[in-house]
Amino acid sequence: MPEAEFHADYEFLRSQQRLTYDEILRVADVAVGLGVSKLRLTGGEPLLDKNLAQLVTGLAALGGVDDLALTTNGMLLAPMAQRLADAGLHRVTVSLDSLDEQVFSRMSGGRGNLQTVLAGIDAAEQAGLTPIKINVVVQRGVNDHTIIELLDHFRGSGHIVRLIEFMDVGNRNGWRMDQVVPSRHLLDEVTLRWPLRRIDKNYPGEVARRYQYVDGQGEIGFISSVTEPFCGDCSRARLSADGVLYTCLFATHGTDLRESLRNNADEEELTDILSRIWLQRADRYSELRSPELAEAHMQRKVEMYRIGG
Ligand SMILES: C[S@@+](CC[C@H](N)C(=O)[O-])C[C@H]1O[C@@H](n2cnc3c(N)ncnc32)[C@H](O)[C@@H]1O
Incomplete structure (x- = not known):
C-alpha cells in the first residue's frame, strides 16, 4: 500500500463495511459444504487483527477443513503463534524476500525488521504451525542476488522456501516483464549449487513445482505464475x-x-x-x-x- 496514498489520515474501511467473523464463517461454511477443504487467511496483514484467533477457532470447527493456513509478513507472528495454534490453525506461510538487511528493508518499505520475522518463524515452529513455507518473491536487480544465501539459511530447517515469479497484480507495483526472473533460470542457478530432484504435487492444482535437495536437506518450490501460468488448474476463490x-x-x-x-x-x-x-x-x-x-x-x-x- 503506497505510503503517499495510504497515509496516517487515510480513511480505511470502517468496521461496519467489513464482514463480521460470523459473516465470514457463514460463507466459509457454505464453501466447505460445496467441497472446499482448504482455507487460508491472508490480507493485507492478517495478524493486525488482534482477535484473529477467535476467527480461527470458528473456521477450525467447520467439519471438512483439511488444511487451515495463514500467510503473514511475520512481524507480529512471535507473540501470536501459540494462540493461533491453540485455536486450531494448522500452519503458516511467511513472506520473506531476502536475508540481506538492506534488501529486506528496501522491500518491506523500511518498516519491517528481519530479526523479528525470523523470531516469528521460530515461534511458529515451536507452536507446531508446520510445515512452514517461506514465500520469496524474486525481482530482478532487487533481491535475485540474495536467493542462494536465503536457500542456504533454510536448508535442513524443515521449512519449505518457495521462489515466486514477480507478478503484475494490482495497478501499483510498476510491474515490467524484465523484472521477472523466470523460474527455469532460478532452477538452473540453484541446481549448479545443490542438485535437485523433482517431486510430485501434493494435490491437483498445487501452484508450486516441488523439488527436493538430493542431499536430503529438504524441499523447495518454484511458482512460475508468469512464465508458466496455471489458470487451467486454479481452484481458488478469494x-x-x-x-x-x-x-x-x-x-x-x-x-x-x-x-x-x-x-x-x-x-x-x-x-x-x-x-x-x-x-x-x-x-x-x-x-x-x-x-x-x-x-x-x-x-x-x-x-x-x-x-x-
Ligand atoms: C499480498 S501478501 C498478504 C499476506 C501478508 N501481508 C504477507 O505479507 O504475507 C501474500 C503473498 O503475496 C506475495 N506477493 C505480493 N506481491 C506479489 C507480486 N507482485 N508477485 C508475486 N507475489 C506477490 C507476497 O510476497 C506474499 O507472500
Missing part, C-alpha cells in the same frame, strides 16, 4: 474483508456477498450464489497475458492487499 468474492488474482471485478449476507440470505441461497459464481468463472488472465490485455485491465485490477495473493 473473499475480501468487505465481502467481495473474486475468482482470479487479476480480476477487475468480483461479486458482493455482503449485501446478501446482511439481507439474511440462508444457507441454500448462499450455496446457490457461490456455485453459480464458480460455474460461470472464465478468468484466465495469466494464460492470456499480453500488452493489450494489460492495457485493457489498466487501473482496474483488484489490488493484492485486498485479496492476499
Whole structure:
C-alpha cells in the first residue's frame, strides 16, 4: 500500500463495511459444504487483527477443513503463534524476500525488521504451525542476488522456501516483464549449487513445482505464475474483508456477498450464489497475458492487499 496514498489520515474501511467473523464463517461454511477443504487467511496483514484467533477457532470447527493456513509478513507472528495454534490453525506461510538487511528493508518499505520475522518463524515452529513455507518473491536487480544465501539459511530447517515469479497484480507495483526472473533460470542457478530432484504435487492444482535437495536437506518450490501460468488448474476463490468474492488474482471485478449476507440470505441461497459464481468463472488472465490485455485491465485490477495473493 503506497505510503503517499495510504497515509496516517487515510480513511480505511470502517468496521461496519467489513464482514463480521460470523459473516465470514457463514460463507466459509457454505464453501466447505460445496467441497472446499482448504482455507487460508491472508490480507493485507492478517495478524493486525488482534482477535484473529477467535476467527480461527470458528473456521477450525467447520467439519471438512483439511488444511487451515495463514500467510503473514511475520512481524507480529512471535507473540501470536501459540494462540493461533491453540485455536486450531494448522500452519503458516511467511513472506520473506531476502536475508540481506538492506534488501529486506528496501522491500518491506523500511518498516519491517528481519530479526523479528525470523523470531516469528521460530515461534511458529515451536507452536507446531508446520510445515512452514517461506514465500520469496524474486525481482530482478532487487533481491535475485540474495536467493542462494536465503536457500542456504533454510536448508535442513524443515521449512519449505518457495521462489515466486514477480507478478503484475494490482495497478501499483510498476510491474515490467524484465523484472521477472523466470523460474527455469532460478532452477538452473540453484541446481549448479545443490542438485535437485523433482517431486510430485501434493494435490491437483498445487501452484508450486516441488523439488527436493538430493542431499536430503529438504524441499523447495518454484511458482512460475508468469512464465508458466496455471489458470487451467486454479481452484481458488478469494473473499475480501468487505465481502467481495473474486475468482482470479487479476480480476477487475468480483461479486458482493455482503449485501446478501446482511439481507439474511440462508444457507441454500448462499450455496446457490457461490456455485453459480464458480460455474460461470472464465478468468484466465495469466494464460492470456499480453500488452493489450494489460492495457485493457489498466487501473482496474483488484489490488493484492485486498485479496492476499
Ligand atoms: C499480498 S501478501 C498478504 C499476506 C501478508 N501481508 C504477507 O505479507 O504475507 C501474500 C503473498 O503475496 C506475495 N506477493 C505480493 N506481491 C506479489 C507480486 N507482485 N508477485 C508475486 N507475489 C506477490 C507476497 O510476497 C506474499 O507472500
